[in-house]
Amino acid sequence: MTAAAMAVAPVNEQVLAKFVYAEARLLDEARFDEWLDLFAEDGVYWMPLVPGQTDARLHTSLMHEDKLLLRIRVERLAGARTYSQQPPSRCHHLLQQPDVVEMSPDSGRYQVRTAFHYVETRQDAQTLLAGWATHELVSTPDGLRIAMKRVDLVNSDAAFGNICLFP
Numbered sequence: 349m350t351a352a353a354m355a356v357a358p359v360n361e362q363v364l365a366k367f368v369y370a371e372a373r374l375l376d377e378a379r380f381d382e383w384l385d386l387f388a389e390d391g392v393y394w395m396p397l398v399p400g401q402t403d404a405r406l407h408t409s410l411m412h413e414d415k416l417l418l419r420i421r422v423e424r425l426a427g428a429r430t431y432s433q434q435p436p437s438r439c440h441h442l443l444q445q446p447d448v449v450e451m452s453p454d455s456g457r458y459q460v461r462t463a464f465h466y467v468e469t470r471q472d473a474q475t476l477l478a479g480w481a482t483h484e485l486v487s488t489p490d491g492l493r494i495a496m497k498r499v500d501l502v503n504s505d506a507a508f509g510n511i512c513l514f515p
Contacts, residue, residue, distance in 0.1 A: 359453060359487060364460050365446045367492050368483060372441035372464075375514050380422040383514075387415050388486055388493040393514065395499040410504065410511070425512070437470040437512040449482075456487030457495075466515040477515050478502045 367386075374383040387393075394404050395411040404412045413421065424430050442465040450459040459482065466477045479501040486495045499515050 359451070359458065359492065361448045361451075363492075364448055364451075364458055364485065367485065368446045368460055368462050368481075369443065371483075371494070372443055376440050378436065378438070380425060384415070384418055384422050386492075386494050387418065388488065388495050389415060391415050391418075391494045392496045393418055393499075394496060395501065395504070395515070397504055399500065399504060410501070410508070411499075432510070432512070435471065437468055439466065439468045439513045439515075441466055441515075446483075453487075458485040458487075458492070459483065460485065464515070468511065468513055468515075470512070473509075475509065475511070477511075479504070479515070481515075 371383065371386055374380075374386070391414070392404075393411060393413045395409060396404065397408050397410050401407055401409070425436070444463040446460045446462040448458070449461050450457070452458065461480055461482045463480050464478065466479075468475045468477070479499060482496075482498040482500070483494060484496040484498075485492045501515070
């Protein structure tokens with residue numbers, strides 16, 4: 349579903365689920381610029397280090413990136429001199445049915461939680477991650493946008509190698 353189609357569709361559970369699936373597909377197809385467009389201007393991607401972590405600013409996180417940092421990461425992924433991405437990493441998201449946690453049409457805010465398995469691969473190395481993604485979405489004139497995507501890994505406090513893409 350395109351962002352324009354989501355702009356005119358009334359927001360219901362099916363629209364929210366389609367948004368989450370479409371976001372994962374953009375990542376799986378390495379369409380990172382289009383994925384980045386799904387974020388609100390003040391949107392944040394957060395991957396806590398500790399299970400149950402409630403504050404990204406007072407505690408260390410695996411990732412805590414605003415749209416500017418996400419844009420820099422996306423540009424780096426496409427860079428000709430990014431040798432760590434030659435050949436490029438690839439990923440696959442396997443999602444359970446998204447669960448709508450909150451629907452507040454009057455305020456234009458929605459929260460969706462989705463269990464996932466994520467595989468990231470580059471050459472012979474493969475990483476499997478599992479956890480839950482919580483999307484905090486906002487309605488805008490351009491459609492739904494991500495205010496925050498929180499990714500809670502089952503083993504977030506484990507030692508990780510590089511996570512190059514976006515679980």
